[in-house]
Amino acid sequence: xxxxxxxxxxxxxxxxxxxxxxxxxxxxxxxxxxxxxxxxxxxxxxxxxxxxxxxxxxxxxxxxxxxxxxxxxxxxxxxxxxxxxxxxxxxxxxxxxxxxxxxxxxxxxxxxxxxxxxxxxxxxxx
Amino acid sequence: xxxxxxxxxxxxxxxxxxxxxxxxxxxxxxxxxxxxxxxxxxxxxxxxxxxxxxxxxxxxxxxxxxxxxxxxxxxxxxxxxxxxxxxxxxxxxxxxxxxxxxxxxxxxxxxxxxxxxxxxxxxxxxxxxxxxxxxxxxxxxxxxxxxxxxxxxxxxxxxxxxxxxxxxxxxxxxxxxxxxxxxxxxxxxxxxxxxxx
Ligand SMILES: Nc1ncnc2c1ncn2[C@@H]1O[C@H](COP(=O)(O)OP(=O)(O)OP(=O)(O)O)[C@@H](O)[C@H]1O
Ligand SMILES: [Mg+2]
Numbered sequence: 001x002x003x004x005x006x007x008x009x010x011x012x013x014x015x016x017x018x019x020x021x022x023x024x025x026x027x028x029x030x031x032x033x034x035x036x037x038x039x040x041x042x043x044x045x046x047x048x049x050x051x052x053x054x055x056x057x058x059x060x061x062x063x064x065x066x067x068x069x070x071x072x073x074x075x076x077x078x079x080x081x082x083x084x085x086x087x088x089x090x091x092x093x094x095x096x097x098x099x100x101x102x103x104x105x106x107x108x109x110x111x112x113x114x115x116x117x118x119x120x121x122x123x124x125x126x
Numbered sequence: 127x128x129x130x131x132x133x134x135x136x137x138x139x140x141x142x143x144x145x146x147x148x149x150x151x152x153x154x155x156x157x158x159x160x161x162x163x164x165x166x167x168x169x170x171x172x173x174x175x176x177x178x179x180x181x182x183x184x185x186x187x188x189x190x191x192x193x194x195x196x197x198x199x200x201x202x203x204x205x206x207x208x209x210x211x212x213x214x215x216x217x218x219x220x221x222x223x224x225x226x227x228x229x230x231x232x233x234x235x236x237x238x239x240x241x242x243x244x245x246x247x248x249x250x251x252x253x254x255x256x257x258x259x260x261x262x263x264x265x266x267x268x269x270x271x272x273x274x275x276x277x278x279x280x281x282x283x284x285x286x287x288x289x290x291x292x293x294x295x296x297x298x299x300x301x302x303x304x305x306x307x308x309x310x311x312x313x314x315x316x317x318x319x320x321x322x323x
Contacts (some may be wrong), residue, residue, distance in 0.1 A: 005296040008130030010278040013292050017282040035139055035251060037196045040132050045240075045247050051293075056291055064285070066251040068143050 158249025
């Protein structure tokens, strides 16, 4: 019988997390994954987990969340990246295998991956 | 869909879009009766009798982004292919209960798949969601409650990177443990359903 994680392990994690929380509040990157039926069928859940893994591997902080169908079903999986003062970028066909490059270029190098962009909105107040 | 866990995510997504703040998910694998039941109960806005009567029709949707709704029809087709069915009960203003049954051993039944991944996705969709999960396999049972987790975490949110990674491992390990055969069991490979992606 392998040792299964228990809720008590959480205490250690909690202390560590309180540190990370400060980092994240400063970072302010939001990553939003479309999770309607078409997104799910196209692999959006796997994309989401690939993003979580890649963020963890590179020790990057971002707020990862989901949204329902936005009507671009043929472009799924859809991933939006929102950063303060930057255009909101929507990427299409963002399957799990594209996540490593997306994170490296957009989040680490600050360069939009043009060939995958399907939408771009200027930040409000611009 | 290639996993029942993806159908489950889709049903959970309906509940979230209906404004649910509570979501109770149950999976029961009754091996003696050869039955697999997935039930999802939410406290969202619910459906009136008219909408409820039409909801299996793929042309029924209240979404404005697209003219067809696919989630419920796909789940219904999957269940009916496996000698099962989908039952939906709903009260406007109260909530909705969706129950899908499958013949457990049916050749066309998709594997359960990455249920932990689905639960984590629901948590990220709405970090303040009162999510409960109960999974029974024969005599074994695993119960999870996001509220209990939050109690342990204090002011640290559930959707923080390292926390959500921990939750995912916690869930997949505990779900996988439901399928472990005893050392005394002569055939360790029978009836084990992999929870890996
Ligand atoms: N849990 C629920 N609570 C309230 N209404 C629901 C619920 N589940 C489904 N509905 C209603 O039934 C309709 C059809 O649902 P279905 O999942 O089949 O399609 P959809 O959600 O509209 O689109 P899709 O799932 O294809 O993205 C929804 O638009 C919604 O109005
Ligand atoms: Mg739906």
